[in-house]
Amino acid sequence: MAIDFSEINYLSEPDSFTLKADHVQFLLSISGPTVIDISGKDTSRTRVITTLIHGNEPSGLIALHRWLTNLTADNRPVTNMRFIICSPDVASQSPTFGHRYLEDGLDLNRCFDHSLDYSYFKRANLISAAINEVSPEILIDLHNTSGCGPAFAVSVNKTELALSLSSLFCSSLILSEIKLGAIMEQDFRCQTLTVECGGSQDQQSHEVAYQGICHLASIDDVQACHFHRDVDVFLAPLRLQIKPGVDLNYADIDEGFEGVTLLSNIEQFNYGILRAEQMLGWVDQQGLDNLQIIDKQGNNCIGQYFTLRGNQLISKIDLNIFMATKVTSIAKSDCLLYLVAHTNQM
Ligand SMILES: [Zn+2]
Known part of the structure; x- marks a missing residue:
């Protein structure tokens, strides 16, 4: 049409x-x-x-x-x-x-x-x-x-x-x-x-x-x-994005997928706080390099917010999460979720 x-x-x-x-x-x-x-x-x-x-x-x-x-x-x-x-x-x-x-x-x-x-x-x-x-x-x-x-x-x-x-x-x-x-x-x-x-x-x-x-x-x-x-x-949410060309999956346990795998119940974090050291998924051998958070200056600041525990992707600090989605097409083309450091709340 x-x-x-x-x-x-x-x-x-x-x-x-x-x-x-x-x-x-x-x-x-x-x-x-x-x-x-x-x-x-x-x-x-x-x-x-x-x-x-x-x-x-x-x-x-x-x-x-x-x-x-x-x-x-x-x-x-x-x-x-x-x-x-x-x-x-x-x-x-x-x-x-x-x-x-x-x-x-x-x-x-x-x-x-x-x-x-x-x-x-x-x-x-x-x-x-x-x-x-x-x-x-x-x-x-x-x-x-x-x-x-x-x-x-x-x-x-x-x-x-x-x-x-x-x-x-x-x-x-x-x-x-x-x-x-x-x-x-x-x-x-x-x-x-x-x-x-x-x-x-x-x-x-x-x-x-x-x-x-x-x-x-x-x-x-x-x-x-x-x-x-x-x-x-x-204040000032940032977007957690998967880098172009990286595979994205959702699962309840680590299934050894390439790229990034997020918890299939990722949307639960929209209702509360993602606490420091809480896990939201797994990454392959590329680690945090699969992901990016671009700040206002155009720099990738993923390391300020997330870290690894083995191949588990975990939060470094308490975060408020918005618009986490498990709709793969939107997560890949737009972003996985929006985040705000919990202490930034006014
Ligand atoms: Zn809309």
Whole structure:
């Protein structure tokens, strides 16, 4: 199927016929990026929610569909709301919600802020334009994590508003300086926050997204609102990556595989702390050379965080782990996990 990268569709106040019976039928009825506008009590302000940048991360779509179908004439949002469903064509490829991006495509959330204006870069530019045209006061980008884990928010800056917004969805905020070409790194002249709602198969993740949208649509002054809950802040995560060409496996015991083997229950570390000297897998004779953690200066600092005990890969210090995944394709192409030294927590 040829993709028309110049396509972007607008829906205003969609009725129940347009929204179909459920979120899957609605997804199948739209094709390219789709903008949905809902007018609020105060029409001078607009809050934007983007979602489905990754086709296998359905919580945002499920939540916004539920919110839209529950909307009534006397139950309007406090401001205008603009939802942007970014990759419906990727999500609706069989199996539905099975592809982060298409096999011969690009990861759309690595295509923002490029001077290029074709294919997925063009799509990213169209989405950016659809955000900028309403001069939003807030931009929330809803995702799911590849593995299981609790919800967390990511921001490039620590502001009262970032903390306040995070508290509407979850209880952790990660401050990231990583530049990958993601939508959240862009300057839309408003507070931008990514929310990783948790695993894509978890009902709880859909609920996190839905409750967050409900709060966002009903709280007039988010800046001044009391935090719904305490938010832990984590500084400057790093990415643990496998070097190109190195084999990656998951196992419960050391099976002597080449390259790197991670524990098959690696995702458990998303829920807690990886303690110093705790094992997360095994390596072959290349040892730590199989892996890299590139710091801000561009140096590989793997030795600061991990060491070996025989051929066991163990943590050198207490670490908070995010987005550990056992989806091999994502672990190899993106990263094995994100980590923050536990002492860095503010
Ligand atoms: Zn994502």
